């Protein structure tokens with residue numbers, strides 16, 4: 001019987017092609033959207049971890065209160081000792097200190113007079129040590145556009161766009177005008193080793209990158225850092241483990257009465273992404289519900305049209321002695337095959353396109369020109385197990401649901417009218 | 425196959441409501457059909473021929489009176505039981521053939537056997553035999569759209585008889601056919617009636633059909649006017 005039904009399906013395009021196409025398109029869109037959102041999300045989380053908060057972040061309580069203003073006068077003193085403790089207690093994480101600072105970058109001409117000048121936000125991190133986790137995580141080497149990596153004290157990197165704006169090139173000198181931890185003015189000359197572009201709009205504008213030891217000297221911050229970041233070695237935020245580490249750390253080191261005692265926060269806490277992630281979760285559910293409803297309605301109508309066209313056929317089958325329940329079952333069976341077929345194709349196509357987008361990305365940087373979000377300007381989808389599941393079940397459910405509603409008409413059919421219907 | 429009485433109607437009445445009034449389509453019909461009959465219902469349009477076939481074929485229920493088909497009372501059957509009765513024991517032939525367009529001649533004939541869950545090898549043999557009886561074994565792979573009207577009706581006959589039912593009901597089977605094809609299919613059915621002992625009941629105005637009948641029941645206004653055993657005018 002199933003073979004018989006499938007033959008009918010294959011031969012009658014209007015019975016198979018339109019529903020399969022509908023399911024295909026619906027499933028394709030669902031899979032693609034899902035993977036796309038996943039990709040954007042994943043990317044946002046990763047960028048935020050890399051450039052802003054780490055998977056875990058330690059600051060003094062005082063610093064934390066005004067963290068976005070880089071209050072280096074409130075930075076944590078005693079980094080080396082704390083790092084030793086961290087490495088001993090939490091060796092499963094990689095700990096690395098950073099200093100964020102603001103200031104003015106001044107580019108002198110041959111005479112030493114100001115040629116160009118601009119406000120700068122700087123990030124000091126471990127660039128020099130050969131085992132630097134920062135260089136690896138941030139892909140600093142890959143981000144270099146012109147010039148080379150800084151090799152020795154006094155060398156910095158500058159965002160490529162910024163360099164163009166200030167008309168400086170690798171090899172030129174730049175003067176950082178900032179203030180020390182204790183509030184006096186700091187002026188330091190650096191040699192620009194290279195220019196970088198990370199593909200994250202917020203990092204690619206007015207930014208310089210220096211080794212932390214250089215900045216500690218320049219801003220009078222020996223053994224001091226604004227923040228110490230912790231990363232899981234696989235570069236993935238572990239949502240179970242991270243809060244446990246933070247809680248244990250705070251239990252031991254955080255002293256509510258001492259604003260200069262360190263406190264540790266997790267990526268979601270530090271970034272405020274928690275609500276955002278929840279929003280995206282519920283959005284996925286809404287998308288799927290709408291998708292199932294809309295597709296069910298389309299397929300229901302297709303089913304109605306189909307059963308109108310097949311009115312005669314169904315009548316003959318009833319006359320031949322097929323029970324109404326059996327006909328209904330065969331219609332459902334047909335729809336299951338259509339659902340499976342359309343969903344498999346839709347899922348494969350959706351995953352394939354998403355995968356291409358994962359590999360090659362799509363540049364939407366122009367959209368984020370002025371954005372402070374840590375979001376890459378190149379969009380990549382992310383294919384996960386969910387990508388395979390997300391469209392499949394809804395695809396089949398909506399096909400069957402649509403047919404099930406449309407097929408109810410069979411039960412309204414009066415057998416007594418069959419002869420008359422069939423005679424016309 | 426079945427000996428003796430196959431169908432019995434007693435005081436069969438069918439009334440259709442028509443707005444405020446009613447139409448009496450069948451009025452006190454008492455008829456008995458024996459196994460292996462070759463009978464026709466004749467009469468003017470609206471006389472109740474189709475209505476009577478419907479009720480005998482368990483597609484419709486009587487308003488009052490009783491109809492016994494193969495030992496079961498039609499008026500007591502549920503939808504499912506009626507479908508099972510049609511599936512097992514009754515073949516239908518329609519004026520407009522009503523083949524399933526997406527299936528080949530062979531598959532159309534095979535369909536009732538699929539419903540009966542007959543195993544594949546046996547099914548194939550039965551379907552090919554039926555096509556053979558109507559002389560269309562060589563057209564097994566053709567679709568209805570590739571068949572002439574006469575051929576289509578012969579496939580429909582094969583589909584009606586493939587399961588060797590006790591009863592075949594044919595409502596105006598020749599209405600859409602020319603003389604040559606009409607005679608051809610009537611001869612086919614006479615032959616099946618005699619070789620398989622299948623009971624045939626026709627509803628017809630067609631003189632050509634009447635010439636083959638062995639019993640002619642004249643209906644008028646829902647009543648049986650005449651019920652005569654006749655010697656078929658046409659030989660076998």
Ligand SMILES: Nc1ncnc2c1ncn2[C@@H]1O[C@H](COP(=O)(O)OP(=O)(O)OP(=O)(O)O)[C@@H](O)[C@H]1O
Nearest residue numbers: 440441447448449468469470471472473474475476
């Ligand atoms: N579903 C129905 N509702 C109302 N009246 C009906 C219905 N079916 C049949 N009738 C009426 O019952 C009477 C008998 O109809 P029936 O179809 O049995 O006639 P018939 O002998 O088959 O006619 P024909 O030779 O034109 O096919 C007619 O008056 C018809 O109008």
Ligand SMILES: [Mg+2]
Nearest residue numbers: 473474475627
């Ligand atoms: Mg009629």
